[in-house]
Amino acid sequence: MKEQFLKQYNYLFEDELLQEINKVGILKTVSEGDMLMDIGQELMAMPLLINGAIKILREDENGNELILYFIEQGDTCAMTINCCMGQVKSKIRAVAEVDTQLIMVPIKKMGEWMSKYQTWQHFILQSYHDRMMEMFETIDSIAFLKMDERLIKFLRDKAKVNHNDIINTTHLDIANDLHTSRVVISRLLKKLENSNKIELQRNYIKVLDL
DNA sequence: ACATTAAGTGATT
DNA sequence: AATCACTTAATGT
Numbered sequence: 419m420k421e422q423f424l425k426q427y428n429y430l431f432e433d434e435l436l437q438e439i440n441k442v443g444i445l446k447t448v449s450e451g452d453m454l455m456d457i458g459q460e461l462m463a464m465p466l467l468i469n470g471a472i473k474i475l476r477e478d479e480n481g482n483e484l485i486l487y488f489i490e491q492g493d494t495c496a497m498t499i500n501c502c503m504g505q506v507k508s509k510i511r512a513v514a515e516v517d518t519q520l521i522m523v524p525i526k527k528m529g530e531w532m533s534k535y536q537t538w539q540h541f542i543l544q545s546y547h548d549r550m551m552e553m554f555e556t557i558d559s560i561a562f563l564k565m566d567e568r569l570i571k572f573l574r575d576k577a578k579v580n581h582n583d584i585i586n587t588t589h590l591d592i593a594n595d596l597h598t599s600r601v602v603i604s605r606l607l608k609k610l611e612n613s614n615k616i617e618l619q620r621n622y623i624k625v626l627d628l
Numbered sequence: 629a630c631a632t633t634a635a636g637t638g639a640t641t
Numbered sequence: 642a643a644t645c646a647c648t649t650a651a652t653g654t
Contacts, residue, residue, distance in 0.1 A: 565642065588633090588634060588635085589634070589635065590633095590634075590635095598642075598643080599642080599643060599644070600634090600635085601635095601636090601637090601642095601643075601644075601645090602642060602643070604634090604635060604636065604637090605636085605637085605642095607635095608635095608636075608637095618635085619651095620633095620634060620635075620650080620651055620652080621634075621651095
């Protein structure tokens with residue numbers, strides 16, 4: 419059941435570490451739309467993605483969401499890395515973007531492995547760095563208030579994590595993810611359609627050229 | 629046929 | 642870019 423995992427992380431970790439993960443890790447399968455982690459919830463384990471994709475969101479006081487980034491196979495959540503340095507409660511919400519398989523590793527192993535395996539340490543630092551870079555990207559796009567560019571980036575990312583140029587979603591859903599209104603999204607999408615970048619139908623967006 | 633939900637549009641701030 | 646008000650179109654019962 420964990421063959422896929424072993425195959426995928428084979429080149430990243432040494433055998434000894436792989437075996438430890440295999441021993442303490444729990445295989446978890448989630449389906450599209452499932453919430454893996456909510457804001458304020460305590461982090462008990464750290465996820466290692468085998469396949470699929472997870473959407474990482476932030477929420478404001480009114481319950482409006484804002485997407486931070488997606489994580490894919492080979493990625494892990496930066497939030498869990500934080501928690502080992504004191505923070506215990508999650509500041510983010512994680513929702514499965516597609517059906518996803520992951521390995522849950524108890525967080526207490528984190529620190530132990532950090533000093534024991536240099537491949538692990540490298541992996542953690544690398545992921546932390548990657549996630550931070552992605553956050554900078556989204557911060558940039560928000561700060562400079564270019565909704566059209568944010569939307570394009572969102573569609574690109576979404577098509578990528580779904581491994582499909584056809585995105586089945588509504589304008590309203592997108593608006594919620596990007597923390598804006600549906601009307602704005604509809605208009606921008608219309609513009610993109612007119613310049614032949616996408617194709618629009620009900621509950622359907624086909625990415626042609628982004 | 630009717631109700632519901634998704635999407636398009638003009639006008640205003 | 643956000644909001645309102647309204648229309649049109651697609652879909653479910």
